[in-house]
Amino acid sequence: MAHRGSNLRISYLEGNKILPRPYQKVLVAIVVTGALLLPAASSTFFVHLIDLCFLAATGALGLTILTGFCGQISLGHAAFLAIGAFTTVIFSVHLKFPFLLVLPIAAVAGAIIGFVVGLPSLRFRGVYLAISTLAMHYAIVFLATSYQANFGTSASAGITIRDPNVFGFVMQGDTAWYYFLFIFLSLVTVACLNLGRTRPGRAWMAIRDRDIAAEALGVSLARYKLLAFMVSSTIASVSGSLMAYYTNVVTVERYTLDLAILYVAMIIVGGMGSVLGSILGAFFITLLPYAINSLFEFLPSSLRFSTTVFGVQVGAIGLCVILFLVFEPKGLAELWRRIETYFDRWPFRYRPLEATRR
Amino acid sequence: MSKSNLLEVRQLEVVYHRVATAIQGVSLDVPDGAIVALVGTNGAGKTTTLRAISGFLPSEDVEITDGDVRFCGTRINGRLPDQLARRGIILVPERDKVFATLSAEDNLGFAGRRDGPITRARVLKYFPRLAERARHLAGYLSGGEKQMLAIGMALLCRPKLLLVDELSLGLAPIVVDDLMERLKRINQELGLSILLVEQNANAALAIANYGYVMESGRVVFYGSAAELRSHPDVQEFYLGGASHEAVKSYRDIKQYRRKRRWWG
């Protein structure tokens, strides 16, 4: 009797299922229930942290589509987030559009910009593409800076966004946001999983692995690369827009190259190309600075300079990137898979096939 | 460790990318001062055998998973190419055998070993053409000149064992014969042991003392060069047909009609 493993699939149909084994469905149910109950059992601050994690996770999922699935190295993710934020400013503050209308508009804006930013990918690959995304980042940030400068005197600390008003229900407070973001993240996750296991996903992965071979097999590089950029920036744009509503302020200084690197760190630590990995990585990278902050509480206050703490936080992220790339390139998702498989195969020992353990 | 074997390979097994076994159970000896030919078709594993003897770079994801390679009695499995080069195992590769962006004389001087029985002048005596083309970029040399340069470079590395991979590829027969002849001279005058991998079995067996035949990653036949030259299967499959019989029709030499039996 063939005993199917958690991440060991023996048929194509089975391999396409998101949760093929019963225990996985149970696990997901537990996680979802736990998540729904969490706000009741935790402090506001903790709920706020998780809100930030949810937001980061949606952004990270956007980057996974582009870099993880399609293999296009992009350092311009911060720019896409900025597009969402500034579209929110334009439409919500200037034109006073309601929240439910601004979100789709941000999505469309993201798609358009994604198309533009994606155009160089038709001509460049590899490091040259990364450089061109950097160029786009600076171009967009420049536009945003000019916009913010022209906004008026009140903009020095950032442009204020009012809390969204959904059919009379004003979304404020971390708990309300928590449920909204949780649902939103779940939708985006399912969307990404589905994209990954249908035609676009297959095409993207083919491009990632051997684009010349993919083209020879009939995958239109232009169409799918642009699609990857557009989907990625749409998700990122909406994420940026939500972040603007959540924090009630938009300021261009936030969208630095360091922010883009932060998202890249998320997908590296989580595991490139894995949806679960993006979420795990987003949580890890978002929570890491706070964990470090807590660690510093143990030290005498004479050592607790804010710059030192900040520096260690930054350094820890860089160190995680290096350690994961060298020792565990498939990230946290791979660690999870190993734990899963250990219990699944127990009491048999499971040694993954050498070749797959790259 | 028998008599004076410079190189002893026993039951060698090499795996690429941790999944593909390229050679299995390969054993061969290179006696001191001999020329040994390793013949076989494409994909037989001859190059892999040479590479396993001369060393892999860590980035290539290849591994010697079984067996022993002994050079002068010492086990040398898994050493880096530069370590083995310093012991005197020098490989002349099949592809990318010279530094195309360096001049011919820079290529020759690359290893930079001034000491040793073979001097630059001696190499240029074997291959006078290289002296004429000294200043030219190696990438612009002709195929035969590149091969000469590659062998010359190898000779200047103080070799004890010269491994030559597919000397004849892409070269005109007359050039091949000439090069083989020079190799023979080098072997006789310098006492340099040579392990020669060749698809052109005729040319290889013409100068070799011993020969091994490889197919599908295994050694299927071995013996002295004379034995190989006279073996009917070797003649049919590698030497272009039995030389003493007139071939009556094409049907007689269709290889798929006859199974290769390597015993007897």
Next chain:
Amino acid sequence: MEFAATILILTCTYALLAAGVVILYKAGRVVNFAHGEIAVLGGYVFYSSGMVTGNSLWFAIFGATVFSIIVGIFVYMAIMRRVVGEPFYVAILLTIGLGVVFKSAIIVIWRATEVTIDFGVQPAIRLAGGATLSYMDVATVILTIVFFAALYIFFRFTHLGIQFRGTAENPLLASQRGVNVNFVLSLAWVIAVFAASLAGVLYGGRAFLSSESVTIGLAGLTAALVGGLDSLRGAVVGSFIVALAQYLTVRLISPVLSDALPFIIVLVVMSVRPWGLLGTLEELDRV
């Protein structure tokens, strides 16, 4: 005259950085995104050591040498060596991570304070046309010229330099001819870090260093790309173009664009000649 002097000095700064990028690329096909951070870190290290031993230009060179040997060998042997042979983006992401770590070191150790490296009161030089060059400006130009000349001699005429070039072209063949590839690649990193830290020290002497100065690394990277990632001559040419364009843009259009401008130049050059002005076409598919 002042215009020419400024361009020249800026070109030299970028050229030192771009040279390091090109050497690292040629040796290991690695595009180092951490170059700016290394440069600034080198500058800060010199600043601290200078406070103890006194700032002099000779000590700067000596200090840069020691720094580059330690850091270069460490970065290669401990980190970069482990990902040789993996897809190109692994090395790039690794250098990005390295850059973050170096930047954090600057923040933690020096509290990210702005520092200026004081080489003491030195005579300024008056040029025709009323421009004044400081001691540091002249030192920058001279050191850059000396560095490039030394590189040229090294690669063209010394035996180690020839082995270096061969290893860059074909590491396997070089290894089969007795060259220790790890040694050559470590050497590449040492040279690159040396050039970067020299640039950092000189920059800190002329202007100032802070944790934000790391953006000069990106300018150096773009200069290398414009000139061709595998061409040292291209590094000089590219640096000149980037320096000139930056200066003109800041003066004539808008200072805010100065960060973005190198990338716009790169985009333009790459659209018509992706392998760089003096690069080789075949390199395009290597990354």
